Amino acid sequence: MTTNCATPCSPLSTCGLSTGYGDHEVLTDISLSIKRGSFFIIAGPNGTGKTTLLKCLAGLARPRKGEVSMDDTPLSRLSRRELARRIAFLPQSVESAFTLTVREVVLMGRAPHLGMLGFHKEEDLALAEEAMAFTDVLHLADRSVDALSGGEKQRVFISRAVCQQPEFILLDEPTSALDLAHQVRIMDLMERLKHERGTGVVMVSHDLNLAAMYADALCLIHRGAVAALGTPAEVLEKNRLETVYGCRLFVEESRVAGTLRITPVPARVAASTA
Numbered sequence: 001m002t003t004n005c006a007t008p009c010s011p012l013s014t015c016g017l018s019t020g021y022g023d024h025e026v027l028t029d030i031s032l033s034i035k036r037g038s039f040f041i042i043a044g045p046n047g048t049g050k051t052t053l054l055k056c057l058a059g060l061a062r063p064r065k066g067e068v069s070m071d072d073t074p075l076s077r078l079s080r081r082e083l084a085r086r087i088a089f090l091p092q093s094v095e096s097a098f099t100l101t102v103r104e105v106v107l108m109g110r111a112p113h114l115g116m117l118g119f120h121k122e123e124d125l126a127l128a129e130e131a132m133a134f135t136d137v138l139h140l141a142d143r144s145v146d147a148l149s150g151g152e153k154q155r156v157f158i159s160r161a162v163c164q165q166p167e168f169i170l171l172d173e174p175t176s177a178l179d180l181a182h183q184v185r186i187m188d189l190m191e192r193l194k195h196e197r198g199t200g201v202v203m204v205s206h207d208l209n210l211a212a213m214y215a216d217a218l219c220l221i222h223r224g225a226v227a228a229l230g231t232p233a234e235v236l237e238k239n240r241l242e243t244v245y246g247c248r249l250f251v252e253e254s255r256v257a258g259t260l261r262i263t264p265v266p267a268r269v270a271a272s273t274a
């Protein structure tokens with residue numbers, strides 16, 4: 001992980017990336033490098049450009065300045081199919097207006113790998129079974145996705161991404177609607193993906209405590225720029241976080257994993273301790 005654009009052959013990287021919508025510049029001069037087999041978390045206040053950055057990393061939004069590259073090849077030079085083989089993107093909410101079964105949705109992950117006629121081979125079916133087993137949705141294989149709970153659906157779409165066999169999986173707030181058990185389950189799954197398959201996991205998350213426990217690298221975005229980049233212990237510094245988030249915070253070492261734990265301080269408590 002580095003902010004130096006000159007670093008040779010960085011797996012998934014941005015160099016001097018700036019972009020925006022209309023007259024509104026959202027991201028300014030973002031340079032970062034994300035390794036395969038690492039868990040990279042992007043955090044920061046609302047509206048600060050995290051989703052826009054993730055879309056640029058997925059090749060779904062174009063930089064106005066600078067570029068996003070994979071192994072030093074700009075994403076703009078890769079075909080849609082090539083991009084889909086190498087990068088899986090899970091947006092904040094996935095439309096599931098389709099009445100497909102879980103197995104059919106997971107098999108969609110094979111689309112970028114299919115031949116001219118678009119038929120699934122035995123190998124594709126086997127990979128879908130394996131992805132469903134990996135994400136613990138095999139028992140739901142014949143159920144309609146529409147009829148699943150939020151947590152189950154989330155695992156199905158992760159399963160589709162796993163079936164895609166990407167080098168990088170990019171997820172936008174995948175735990176935001178989940179209960180505590182499901183949050184940890186998704187994070188554990190991503191950790192297994194990086195360890196067992198060498199996949200690079202890039203996740204936008206508002207949960208600094210999960211980030212502290214799981215991230216190899218944490219990128220804090222503030223007002224469209226990188227406010228801090230490093231290990232969670234380096235980034236989660238109390239004064240920096242209070243400036244970026246504009247609220248009082250209590251930062252301590254968690255007894256669970258020895259990582260940092262951040263607790264927002266209610267106004268009435270802040271007032272009484274000021």
Ligand SMILES: Nc1ncnc2c1ncn2[C@@H]1O[C@H](COP(=O)(O)OP(=O)(O)OP(=O)(O)O)[C@@H](O)[C@H]1O
Nearest residue numbers: 021022024026044045046047048049050051052053
């Ligand atoms: N399609 C769009 N058209 C115009 N402006 C947009 C568009 N998408 C996002 N924006 C604006 O760009 C800025 C950054 O949005 P983005 O969704 O990247 O932020 P974010 O950090 O992911 O926010 P959140 O944490 O609330 O999800 C916001 O001001 C947003 O209103």
